[in-house]
Amino acid sequence: MVYTDTYKSLLGDILLAADEIGLIGLWFEGQKYFANTLPGEHISRETPVLAEAKQWLDIYFSGKEPDFIPSLHPVGSAFRQAVWQILLQIPYGQTMTYGEIARRMADIQKVPHMSAQAVGGAVGHNGVSIIIPCHRVVGTDGSLTGYAGGMDKKIALLELEHTDMSGFFIPKRSFSCYSKNIKNKLQEI
Known part of the structure; x- marks a missing residue:
């Protein structure tokens, strides 16, 4: 199952998507290829993976370099x-x-x-x-x-x-x- 959540950043809303393994998507609202790998069936709910990604973004947008990488599971060749x-x-x-x-x-x-x-x-x-x-x-x-x-x-x-x-x-x-x-x-x- 894929779960989604929204992050409000200094540069606009960001859609986050994750499965049980890791983050599969992070898109600025309206960007090119917006949510192009997001399956039709998904649930809007915060999960541990999405919470970890939000924590990373909080640190990043505070102007600091995060000292960890959230769990990732990007879709691609x-x-x-x-x-x-x-x-x-x-x-x-x-x-x-x-x-x-x-x-x-x-x-x-x-x-x-x-x-x-x-x-x-x-x-x-x-x-x-x-x-x-x-x-x-x-x-x-x-x-x-x-x-x-x-x-x-x-x-x-x-x-x-x-x-x-x-x-x-x-x-x-x-x-x-x-x-x-x-x-x-x-x-x-």
């Missing part, structure tokens, strides 16, 4: 699972490029080359965002490329982690849907 394992290794407040992930995947699969575009597809379909930190992936040229939750949220998450963004190309209108109030809260953390 073996390739996607391998990419997501690499994402889990990106340190808090740091970034990695799609190209770097592609090189690591090539090493893992013992092939001479791996497509950064294929890696991008796996990163983009990460159903447990934030905890599996796809927001920490950037373009090889330093551009802040896509994020299913929206570019404004990606930037906000990186700023929350106090990531040095001086070398990044940040698109105009990045905070277009966020009020000054949210920017100020991020700066306080």
Whole structure:
């Protein structure tokens, strides 16, 4: 059985979903691929897994690095699972490029080359965002490329982690849907 609960974050509502093993989904309300791996049958109820994920999010949104990873059980192919394992290794407040992930995947699969575009597809379909930190992936040229939750949220998450963004190309209108109030809260953390 799959259970769901909502978490109210500084950046908007987040839908959490878990089975008996671990978290299967963490989506910002309205994001691309919202709840795409959520089965039709699910029950809205807090479980130990969901409580653990909420605790992690409480720590994270307070501006601190959580010292644990909640139980995870993301849904995806073996390739996607391998990419997501690499994402889990990106340190808090740091970034990695799609190209770097592609090189690591090539090493893992013992092939001479791996497509950064294929890696991008796996990163983009990460159903447990934030905890599996796809927001920490950037373009090889330093551009802040896509994020299913929206570019404004990606930037906000990186700023929350106090990531040095001086070398990044940040698109105009990045905070277009966020009020000054949210920017100020991020700066306080």
